[in-house]
Amino acid sequence: MPFAPSQTDILIVGSGPVGATFARLLAEQSPHAKILMTDLGPQLTRRAGMNLKTLPDANERNAAQIRSQGLAQYEYENLSIHARAQTMNGQRAKLARPGTHLITLDELELNASGMPAAAMSSNVGGMGAHWTCACPRPGNAERVPFIPAPELDAALTKAEALLRVSSGVFPVSVEGQAIQQTLSALFDDILPEDRKVRPMPLACAVTSDGERIWTGADTILGDLILSPNFTLRSETICRRLVVKGDQITGAMLEHLPSGAPQEINAKIVIVAADALRTPQLLWASGIRPRALGHYLNDHLWSFAAVALDEQMVTKQASHYRSPDNTIGVFQIPFHAPSHPFHAQVMHLDISPVALDGGAATEAKHVVGTGWSCQKEIRFADCVTFSDTETDWIGMPKMRIHYELTEADQAAMTEAMREQARATAALGKPVFSDEPLLVPPGTSLHYQGTIRMGATADSTSVCDSHSRVWGLRNLYVGGNGVIPTATTCNPTLTSVALAVRACEAIIKTKELQ
Ligand SMILES: Cc1cc2nc3c(=O)[nH]c(=O)nc-3n(C[C@H](O)[C@H](O)[C@H](O)COP(=O)(O)OP(=O)(O)OC[C@H]3O[C@@H](n4cnc5c(N)ncnc54)[C@H](O)[C@@H]3O)c2cc1C
Numbered sequence: 001m002p003f004a005p006s007q008t009d010i011l012i013v014g015s016g017p018v019g020a021t022f023a024r025l026l027a028e029q030s031p032h033a034k035i036l037m038t039d040l041g042p043q044l045t046r047r048a049g050m051n052l053k054t055l056p057d058a059n060e061r062n063a064a065q066i067r068s069q070g071l072a073q074y075e076y077e078n079l080s081i082h083a084r085a086q087t088m089n090g091q092r093a094k095l096a097r098p099g100t101h102l103i104t105l106d107e108l109e110l111n112a113s114g115m116p117a118a119a120m121s122s123n124v125g126g127m128g129a130h131w132t133c134a135c136p137r138p139g140n141a142e143r144v145p146f147i148p149a150p151e152l153d154a155a156l157t158k159a160e161a162l163l164r165v166s167s168g169v170f171p172v173s174v175e176g177q178a179i180q181q182t183l184s185a186l187f188d189d190i191l192p193e194d195r196k197v198r199p200m201p202l203a204c205a206v207t208s209d210g211e212r213i214w215t216g217a218d219t220i221l222g223d224l225i226l227s228p229n230f231t232l233r234s235e236t237i238c239r240r241l242v243v244k245g246d247q248i249t250g251a252m253l254e255h256l257p258s259g260a261p262q263e264i265n266a267k268i269v270i271v272a273a274d275a276l277r278t279p280q281l282l283w284a285s286g287i288r289p290r291a292l293g294h295y296l297n298d299h300l301w302s303f304a305a306v307a308l309d310e311q312m313v314t315k316q317a318s319h320y321r322s323p324d325n326t327i328g329v330f331q332i333p334f335h336a337p338s339h340p341f342h343a344q345v346m347h348l349d350i351s352p353v354a355l356d357g358g359a360a361t362e363a364k365h366v367v368g369t370g371w372s373c374q375k376e377i378r379f380a381d382c383v384t385f386s387d388t389e390t391d392w393i394g395m396p397k398m399r400i401h402y403e404l405t406e407a408d409q410a411a412m413t414e415a416m417r418e419q420a421r422a423t424a425a426l427g428k429p430v431f432s433d434e435p436l437l438v439p440p441g442t443s444l445h446y447q448g449t450i451r452m453g454a455t456a457d458s459t460s461v462c463d464s465h466s467r468v469w470g471l472r473n474l475y476v477g478g479n480g481v482i483p484t485a486t487t488c489n490p491t492l493t494s495v496a497l498a499v500r501a502c503e504a505i506i507k508t509k510e511l512q
Contacts, residue, residue, distance in 0.1 A: 007264070008036040010266060011036050015049060016127060020221045023037055029506045033229065043124040049124050051216035103391070103400070133204055133215055135200075145484070159492050169202045176328040178308075192335055201331075237253065238271075241281065241282070250265040267510040276383055283396055289468075291453075294381070300373055304369050329345065330344075371435065372488075376408050381402050384401065385398055386398075445489060447479045465503070466481055473510055
């Protein structure tokens with residue numbers, strides 16, 4: 001196969017939503033720049049980077065999910081939330097969600113890591129080919145404190161446009177309204193005017209004939225994919241960045257099917273290879289600031305589901321059918337200190353839902369709820385990399401060291417109490433009387449490992465425009481950049497931080 005040119009203006013490692021954001025905005029602002037994007041995973045869909053939820057054929061979707069699973073090229077057992085929570089001490093491989101794979105299949109190692117469900121997606125489009133598309137805005141204490149509020153708001157607005165975020169994705173239903181009103185009665189009093197209980201903002205466009213186009217990297221890239229100045233290489237891993245003094249001169253790539261290596265020179269290098277593999281690549285390149293891989297945090301999550309109270313049900317089947325049984329999503333936003341949690345409330349279809357993982361249960365409206373609290377941010381929680389051992393794809397082997405502190409456990413207990421109060425008001429528990437805490441890593445929202453900071457004081461990896469401290473042309477992107485303890489889904493924030501980074505990159509002399 002023809003290989004990438006040996007010279008590019010901009011090299012982007014990782015083709016998920018964040019890599020796609022860098023590509024799209026830099027191409028818009030610097031239309032003559034040559035952009036090369038590489039991803040170690042295969043291209044799953046005809047149009048590169050589509051969200052698989054958009055594929056109508058379940059078999060095709062299933063096959064594409066398996067191709068994204070790196071070292072686990074097989075179909076996972078369909079594990080219910082209940083069974084997932086019970087799997088705390090065994091059969092770790094079952095903890096991965098379709099389309100993702102665990103960092104290793106070694107159960108003992110995962111057990112010891114404290115984050116047994118830590119996972120990633122290895123495919124063009126990254127996790128953005130598999131995500132649920134919830135795009136809440138961060139609340140007060142979740143926001144990056146050293147980015148001026150108007151700048152962050154402007155970047156979030158631009159991110160919402162790129163991701164096509166909308167609050168009107170699902171049709172209004174009597175039951176949905178009853179769910180929202182019940183939650184509003186419980187929580188609106190403690191939330192500010194602009195952050196009341198509401199339909200979840202989702203990255204999805206609804207066409208005039210009612211088709212839902214869920215956002216993937218393809219949506220963000222848009223027509224750029226057709227540009228002669230843009231090249232996307234699938235199954236091409238970036239093994240190492242080439243560092244000379246205070247700059248990156250390029251990178252060592254390898255086309256995985258052929259094993260062919262290639263050095264590529266680049267003026268600007270952006271690594272958006274997720275919160276575990278971005279620090280891995282920097283480590284492999286000898287870029288090892290003290291904070292690299294540290295301050296790891298994810299969203300501690302508890303789940304509960306109820307059959308919606310009979311009095312709220314009209315007994316009319318929903319006319320809308322979704323591929324994953326979801327017919328509405330609501331959000332109880334974070335607002336500290338009165339509500340230091342984020343809640344995602346899924347209204348599931350009247351069609352049978354196999355919440356217990358076995359045979360489908362009786363048809364009913366089911367409400368699935370997920371509550372998360374802020375994790376205490378600590379240097380000790382980290383992903384580290386080996387200089388001697390390699391992982392499934394030949395990169396420095398990663399190990400996770402993660403613990404829930406007393407403060408984390410107290411916060412989660414409080415979150416679960418709030419969750420129990422909400423679910424009791426909505427109906428009868430489906431699989432457990434109490435909310436269930438799922439293993440760390442289940443959220444798939446890993447943050448902090450390449451965090452940004454206001455000053456180069458060794459507690460951060462990059463500045464507030466995502467430029468790695470001490471290197472003038474290396475930028476990082478993704479959830480790992482977020483320095484705060486958040487509770488809300490992170491992708492919107494990460495895309496916003498990439499938007500801000502692009503504004504800085506475009507002014508650099510490298511692109512003049
Ligand atoms: C089932 C599921 C549901 C989710 N739901 C939500 C949600 O509702 N809301 C939300 O905000 N988030 C959600 N997420 C998380 C969301 O998908 C991620 O936050 C988002 O995709 C991160 O984007 P990214 O571009 O930073 O990284 P990714 O999308 O993870 O992409 C990183 C890419 O880098 C590539 N890569 C890694 N290392 C290398 C290398 N050395 N060389 C070349 N390529 C490399 C990988 O193959 C991958 O394609 C969900 C994820 C999943 C799996």
